[in-house]
Structure formats: C-alpha cells, structure tokens
Amino acid sequence: MSTPEHHEEEPVTKNGFTDPGLAHHRPRRADVEPKADRRAERQVAALFGLSALGTIIAIWAYFGLDAGDGSDVDAVHRMNLWIGIGVFLAMVGIGFGAIHWAKTLMRDHEMVEERHALRTSDENREAAIQNLKDGVTDSGLGTPDEAGTGVKRRSLLKGSLITALAIAPLSVLVPQIGNMGSDWNISKFRHTMWGPGVRLTRDPDGSPIKAADVTIGSVFHVIPEGLNDLEHHEKMAEKAKAVVLLLRLNPEDLKIQEGREDWSFDGVIAYSKICTHVGCPVALYEQQTHHLLCPCHQSTFDVSDGAKVVFGPAKRPLPQLPISVDDDGYIVAQNDFDEPVGPSYWTRLKGDSTTEATSVEEESH
Structure with a gap:
C-alpha cells in the first residue's frame, strides 16, 4: 500500500525577495x-x-x-x-x-497585515x-x-x-x-556664616590660613571658622552655603571689579565654591588660564575677571567673598557675600545678579 507523498509549501517570492512566513506558533x-x-x-x-x-x-x-x-x-x-x-x-x-x-x-x-492602498476593503477593516x-x-x-x-x-x-x-x-x-x-523661609539662602572678622580656615581640619601661606597659583578649599563646632546636621547645612575657594594670582593679572577695589589682598582672592548653574562644587582650577571649571556641566569661570562665566550653562559669576588680613596675618572675611550663593531661585529679580525681591530684603531686615 502506497503512502501519499508529503509536499512542503513553496515559499512565496515577491520582487526577488523570499517571504519566510511566520514561525509555527508555540502555545x-x-x-x-x-x-x-x-x-x-x-x-x-x-x-x-x-x-x-x-x-x-x-x-x-x-x-x-x-x-x-x-x-x-x-x-x-x-x-x-x-x-x-x-x-x-x-x-x-x-x-x-x-x-x-x-x-x-x-x-x-x-499577525501580519500586508500593506495595500490607503483605503482598505471593508473585509480587511472588519x-x-x-x-x-x-x-x-x-x-x-x-x-x-x-x-x-x-x-x-x-x-x-x-x-x-x-x-x-x-x-x-x-x-x-x-x-x-x-x-x-514646612519652613519655607528662603532668606536662609541669602546669608552664610561669613561675617566681619571671621577667619578663613582649611577644609576639613579648620586650621586658619595666613596670607603668607597662599602662594601664587595655589588653591585652598575654605570653610568659615567655627563651622566644625556645629552639630552635624547644622554643620552640613551651613557648609553647603559657605564653602569657598581661595586663590592667589599675580596682582597684574587681576581685573578689579568696580566697587570691589578692597575685596582682595595682594592677589589673594576668594570666591564661592557653589556653581551658579545647579549648585555643584566648582573645584578644578587651571592656573595658566585662571579658569575655574565645574565638573558637572562644564561651566567655566574666569577668576581673574570677577569669576565671570566664559563657557557653559551658568548665567551668573561666582559670588566673591570680600577678604582682608588681620593684625596676626590671618585672612579674614570683611563681610558676608553681597548676594545669595548658588543657583538662582524664585525671589531673585530676573536678569539681576545682585538684587533680590523686596519680600526677602524685608525679611532679612
């Protein structure tokens, strides 16, 4: 008794390409x-x-x-x-x-639906x-x-x-x-621990810095005197606002900003370490170009020219800390920053780098 021959279905060929069809469905x-x-x-x-x-x-x-x-x-x-x-x-x-x-x-x-004219038949739609x-x-x-x-x-x-x-x-x-x-007292962003006579100290040990210690091209990571005496939580909150970079340039390379003639000392100058873009710590210093670089988004500031932005997404210069030298030769702050540190926030007047809205000024007084 003969058995029927099994014939495999020939693959369909269109325009020279073979349609492999669908694989067998496995439940x-x-x-x-x-x-x-x-x-x-x-x-x-x-x-x-x-x-x-x-x-x-x-x-x-x-x-x-x-x-x-x-x-x-x-x-x-x-x-x-x-x-x-x-x-x-x-x-x-x-x-x-x-x-x-x-x-x-x-x-x-x-399921496969072949491409046809834009208007398909009623059967295909159904x-x-x-x-x-x-x-x-x-x-x-x-x-x-x-x-x-x-x-x-x-x-x-x-x-x-x-x-x-x-x-x-x-x-x-x-x-x-x-x-x-919660407490939304945003005037807290406006002020830091810096004030008249507060010594600049090394981060993290808190040892004070003499002007003679700062040589041309050197960089110090700085915190205000007394920061390490605070409780941990308060210390971290204050440090996040008050950290500073202290540098010394050749005095001839400095472009003194108007109104800041006495904010530096013999080429020693201090700027906030908090980037004005999103608040990352600015810590990379290029001595030859006098540029400070933020590692997060590459905002670059020229410390020889008021820490103005020369590249990147930041829109404002780094705030400068006015400094002087006391009778013992230690570097001290003359006052707090003249503007809030870090990124802009909702009470800062748009387009103004040194002025805040009236509500915050009234609150601070």
Whole structure:
C-alpha cells in the first residue's frame, strides 16, 4: 500500500525577495493548562498587591516614623529609607505585574497585515477590528465573544490593577503635600556664616590660613571658622552655603571689579565654591588660564575677571567673598557675600545678579 507523498509549501517570492512566513506558533503553558493560567493570574495579582503594599509602607513611614526636627540624622535616614522602599515596591510592583500579564496571559499570536492602498476593503477593516477585539478579550479585560464561548473576565486582575494604579501615586504625593507646611523661609539662602572678622580656615581640619601661606597659583578649599563646632546636621547645612575657594594670582593679572577695589589682598582672592548653574562644587582650577571649571556641566569661570562665566550653562559669576588680613596675618572675611550663593531661585529679580525681591530684603531686615 502506497503512502501519499508529503509536499512542503513553496515559499512565496515577491520582487526577488523570499517571504519566510511566520514561525509555527508555540502555545504557552497558560494557554493549554487551566492550572497554569490560574497560577499566572494569581502571580500578576500578587505583584499588583505588592505595589499597593509599597504605597502603604511609604505612607506609614512618612507619618509613623518620627524624624523630629531633622537634627537626628539616623532618624531622618531611617524614615527616608522606608519611604524609598515603599515607593520602590509601589512602582516595581505595577511594572513587573504588567510585564508578567503581557507575557503569560495576553494574546501572543503573530499577525501580519500586508500593506495595500490607503483605503482598505471593508473585509480587511472588519478583520483588523476583530483582531483588536480578540486581543482585548484574550487580555481578560474584554467581554465574552459574540459566539458566546464565554472567555472569562479576569476580575481579580482588573481589581488589583485598578487598586495599585489608584493608590501608587500617594506614595509620592503624600510626602510632598505634607511638606507644604514646612519652613519655607528662603532668606536662609541669602546669608552664610561669613561675617566681619571671621577667619578663613582649611577644609576639613579648620586650621586658619595666613596670607603668607597662599602662594601664587595655589588653591585652598575654605570653610568659615567655627563651622566644625556645629552639630552635624547644622554643620552640613551651613557648609553647603559657605564653602569657598581661595586663590592667589599675580596682582597684574587681576581685573578689579568696580566697587570691589578692597575685596582682595595682594592677589589673594576668594570666591564661592557653589556653581551658579545647579549648585555643584566648582573645584578644578587651571592656573595658566585662571579658569575655574565645574565638573558637572562644564561651566567655566574666569577668576581673574570677577569669576565671570566664559563657557557653559551658568548665567551668573561666582559670588566673591570680600577678604582682608588681620593684625596676626590671618585672612579674614570683611563681610558676608553681597548676594545669595548658588543657583538662582524664585525671589531673585530676573536678569539681576545682585538684587533680590523686596519680600526677602524685608525679611532679612
């Protein structure tokens, strides 16, 4: 008895190119095993539940953990750690849940629609719409098909997804709303520890600097005298505003700015270390060009010409600290900076590098 010969389908060739066709579809376990389908559904729901739990953890950490007035650094770190864990779980749970849902439960059949004229036939349109409906139905979000086969709705998944999406933003919004009542006294940005007679000291040991110690081309990282005596939290807050770079140039290379004739001493000059772009520490000095470079975004300042911006995104020169030398030969500040250090903020008058809005001036007086 002869057996029929098996003939493989010849590949279709168009315009000299062979169409390889679609690979044979391999069903997933969830497609053929009801237990695997239910297990995947529970796993997705569990991930969405994990997201909801993360939101609860973040809100609990914000309201339930006491950070006091911020002076207890360990308490602040502990609260921020748990808020971070909660936000992480809230976001990751939604993301991994959606990915697992798509890979195990949603429709995975490959479909090809050849390109034709812009206006397709009614049959093709109906087929495309039916493909979309099939995808929605297979995802578990749609209704049973018209034939009444009763593709089940995944109410568990829909409920867990909606819950996770609804409360996940709270993990971020609640701390922000809670902080709206915080101290917004922005005049704190206006003043630093520098004042008349405050000695310039080395960072970090706090030893005072004599003018004779500063040679041409040298650079000192400077903090105000007394900074190291503060409590840790207050010290960090004050240091973030008060750090200074002290340099010495040949006096002939300095272009003294109008009104600042006595702000330097024999080529010794001091500028804020805080970049006026986004507040990164400016610390790279090129002796030959007298340029200070911010490593974050390459803003470059010319210290021989009032620390004016010569390159990069910064828009304002670095604030200069007026200095002099006391009777013992130590370098001291004449006063605080004449303008706020660091990036611009909302009360600074636009386009003015030395003036603030009236509200802050009144507050400082």
